[in-house]
Amino acid sequence: SKITLTVIKADVGGFVGHTDVHPELLEIAKKHLKEKGKMLIDFHVTRVGDDIELIMTHREGVDSEKVHKLAWDVFWICSEKAKELKLYGAGQDLLKDSFSGNIKGLGPGVAEMEFEERKSEPVIIFMADKTEPGAWNLPLYKMFADPFNTVGLVIDPNMHQGFKFEVYDMIGHKKIIFETPEDIYDMLVFIGATGRHSIRKVYTKNNEIAAVSSTQRMNFMAGKYIGKDDPVLIVRCQNGLPAIGEALEPFANSYLVTGWMRGSHNGPMIPVSLEDAVPTRFDGPPRVCALGFQLAEGKLIGPQDFFKDVAFDNAREKALEMADYIRKMGPFEPHRLPLEELEYTTLPHVVEKLQGRWKEE
Ligand code: F6R
Numbered sequence: 183s184k185i186t187l188t189v190i191k192a193d194v195g196g197f198v199g200h201t202d203v204h205p206e207l208l209e210i211a212k213k214h215l216k217e218k219g220k221m222l223i224d225f226h227v228t229r230v231g232d233d234i235e236l237i238m239t240h241r242e243g244v245d246s247e248k249v250h251k252l253a254w255d256v257f258w259i260c261s262e263k264a265k266e267l268k269l270y271g272a273g274q275d276l277l278k279d280s281f282s283g284n285i286k287g288l289g290p291g292v293a294e295m296e297f298e299e300r301k302s303e304p305v306i307i308f309m310a311d312k313t314e315p316g317a318w319n320l321p322l323y324k325m326f327a328d329p330f331n332t333v334g335l336v337i338d339p340n341m342h343q344g345f346k347f348e349v350y351d352m353i354g355h356k357k358i359i360f361e362t363p364e365d366i367y368d369m370l371v372f373i374g375a376t377g378r379h380s381i382r383k384v385y386t387k388n389n390e391i392a393a394v395s396s397t398q399r400m401n402f403m404a405g406k407y408i409g410k411d412d413p414v415l416i417v418r419c420q421n422g423l424p425a426i427g428e429a430l431e432p433f434a435n436s437y438l439v440t441g442w443m444r445g446s447h448n449g450p451m452i453p454v455s456l457e458d459a460v461p462t463r464f465d466g467p468p469r470v471c472a473l474g475f476q477l478a479e480g481k482l483i484g485p486q487d488f489f490k491d492v493a494f495d496n497a498r499e500k501a502l503e504m505a506d507y508i509r510k511m512g513p514f515e516p517h518r519l520p521l522e523e524l525e526y527t528t529l530p531h532v533v534e535k536l537q538g539r540w541k542e543e
């Protein structure tokens with residue numbers, strides 16, 4: 183029978199500020215999943231920056247109320263502890279007071295996929311902090327559609343036919359399927375606009391699920407878009423899918439993403455080990471971790487902390503140079519986001535204050 187791999191993440195309070203998760207919260211999460219997660223085959227709890235990440239396997243399928251409720255309860259009791267310790271922004275990602283059927287839309291981010299476990303099933307869980315779901319567009323494109331990244335597209339008969347990409351318009355609330363390589367120029371028109379369009383799923387041409395991101399609908403609340411924080415991504419690998427090294431390769435060159443300080447800046451994405459996933463400089467720069475697991479009848483064998491590899495040192499060094507460079511621009515675009523995209527804005531305030539001082543011309 184099929185296995186479901188579910189990753190659910192939330193920030194329920196930072197230690198200190200927005201940099202990390204307090205270890206007691208992680209202990210509480212593990213204990214709760216162990217005691218109450220009878221429907222799970224296995225689980226792994228970790229954190230990247232200020233986000234708690236619950237990696238779970240089960241046979242309940244995607245959108246399982248039982249599994250989503252379990253994750254909600256974990257975040258809820260963790261946020262109680264966060265309040266007790268007066269951690270920063272305690273409960274911040276729990277936007278509602280109670281659970282109602284599905285955790286999507288309640289604040290936490292979700293990526294999950296159901297599949298027949300293969301003879302051997304290597305998967306990577308990518309987890310980012312201080313950025314948005316569109317940050318996965320460039321690496322997903324490279325993994326599944328760029329032969330300069332993934333040579334399997336050229337020389338592996340099982341990959342040569344290409345893939346299908348489900349792209350979601352997070353603001354327009356609609357989706358489209360692009361076939362690659364046929365549609366790549368059309369697709370790039372949209373996925374290059376990372377603030378609005380996000381690759382939600384990738385399938386093989388035989389409709390096998392290959393990748394799922396935590397892209398969800400953004401809602402315009404109190405004058406800003408919410409629900410776009412700190413995404414996760416699941417990628418299945420090998421044997422007709424990108425090799426582990428092809429899935430990691432896009433991160434060997436740092437690229438610019440949106441997020442960082444006050445969610446309002448462009449800056450380099452740095453691939454780091456879990457140990458180094460504590461963003462502090464200007465609350466960043468944005469970070470990505472990659473944990474590898476082999477599944478064995480749903481058991482999570484691992485993890486392997488991939489970005490520990492010294493082969494990513496150059497990417498890190500370059501990213502730091504990029505950070506120095508772009509930070510010098512201070513509050514100027516394109517380091518700071520355009521006015522309409524700011525997560526924090528004094529604009530209405532300042533406009534009001536200056537009423538009467540602007541003269542029509
Ligand atoms: C970015 C982030 C932080 C905060 C910043 C200000 O996603 O979470 O950069 O925006 O630390 O936080 P407040 O306004 O809570 O003091």
Ligand code: MG
Binds near residue numbers: 196199200
């Ligand atoms: Mg936070």
Ligand code: MG
Binds near residue numbers: 193231232233312411
């Ligand atoms: Mg975060």
